[in-house]
Amino acid sequence: xxxxxxxxxxxxxxxxxxxxxxxxxxxxxxxxxxxxxxxxxxxxxxxxxxxxxxxxxxxxxxxxxxxxxxxxxxxxxxxxxxxxxxxxxxxxxxxxxxxxxxxxxxxxxxx
Amino acid sequence: xxxxxxxxxxxxxxxxxxxxxxxxxxxxxxxxxxxxxxxxxxxxxxxxxxxxxxxxxxxxxxxxxxxxxxxxxxxxxxxxxxxxxxxxxxxxxxxxxxxxxxxxxxxxxxxxxxx
Numbered sequence: 001x002x003x004x005x006x007x008x009x010x011x012x013x014x015x016x017x018x019x020x021x022x023x024x025x026x027x028x029x030x031x032x033x034x035x036x037x038x039x040x041x042x043x044x045x046x047x048x049x050x051x052x053x054x055x056x057x058x059x060x061x062x063x064x065x066x067x068x069x070x071x072x073x074x075x076x077x078x079x080x081x082x083x084x085x086x087x088x089x090x091x092x093x094x095x096x097x098x099x100x101x102x103x104x105x106x107x108x109x110x111x
Numbered sequence: 112x113x114x115x116x117x118x119x120x121x122x123x124x125x126x127x128x129x130x131x132x133x134x135x136x137x138x139x140x141x142x143x144x145x146x147x148x149x150x151x152x153x154x155x156x157x158x159x160x161x162x163x164x165x166x167x168x169x170x171x172x173x174x175x176x177x178x179x180x181x182x183x184x185x186x187x188x189x190x191x192x193x194x195x196x197x198x199x200x201x202x203x204x205x206x207x208x209x210x211x212x213x214x215x216x217x218x219x220x221x222x223x224x225x226x
Contacts, residue, residue: 036215043115043202043217044154087153091213098144098167099215101153 004088009106012078020073020105022088027068031090034099035062035073039084044101047073047086083109113137115218117203123224129191132221136184136205143180144215145188146202154202160186161208190223198225 005023012018024033035047048055048062050071055062061074075082087104091097116135124130136143141162146154157176159167162183171178175194180186190197200220206213 041219043204043220044215045217046212046214049212085153098156098159099154101146101155103151103153 004090004102006086006088006102006105008103009108011108011110012075014080014109014111015077018075018078018082018107020075020086020088020107021070022072023070024088024090025069027090028092030092032092033062033064033068033071034089034091035060036087036089036099036101037082037084038087038104039081044087044099049091078107078109080109080111083107115203115205115216117201117218117221119221120219121222121224123226124193125226126195127192129189130193130223131187131189132201132203132223134186134188134203134218136186136203137216140205140207140216141183142206142208143186144204144206145178145186146204146217148200148202148220150199157188157201193223193225195225198223 032049032051034049036044037047038044048057048060050062050064063072085104085106087101089099118133143160145157147157148154158171158178160180163180178188200222202220204215204217206215
């Protein structure tokens with residue numbers, strides 16, 4: 001499986017935007033970029049995913065570099081509830097391939 | 112709609128004892144996953160089912176771990192005998208094959224402590 005590289009931890013002030021980076025230099029043409037997050041004492045939950053174009057949903061935005069070797073998850077206004085571990089995962093196009101998790105980025109939000 | 116339900120949430124046992132975890136996936140989801148998460152690490156896949164068939168169990172330590180998914184709905188994961196290194200959170204997830212994003216829905220997990 002193609003691997004991703006994320007910072008171990010990041011910190012943000014409440015109500016400020018947060019940009020969580022992810023490098024995936026060995027991404028293949030059929031790999032989607034998925035983001036999941038894991039709140040304390042919870043299972044991971046889906047945040048967003050994309051292939052080539054930038055994506056927006058109610059939770060976040062995903063900005064994908066033109067060469068697809070990196071991406072950034074954007075939380076527009078961080079809240080205390082956004083404190084979690086964020087995982088950037090590459091997932092093949094076809095079928096129900098399992099998610100392969102790395103260590104993710106632990107985001108702390110300061111009030 | 113109910114989410115993925117797991118039980119028990121917490122289990123403390125002594126080493127060499129058996130333990131079992133139960134998972135009820137979201138209704139209609141035909142793919143079920145068991146992951147193990149060690150402290151400070153991301154989840155690692157143990158086994159994946161498509162309906163009642165285990166299609167990927169390459170990471171399941173088969174000497175002491177077993178899993179089943181009878182009738183393609185509920186699933187159980189068993190460890191016998193448990194070892195100290197099995198202390199972890201065991202996560203169950205489900206998804207609907209070939210629909211939408213293939214998003215995985217996770218349960219809250221079962222935290223195992225082996226003494």
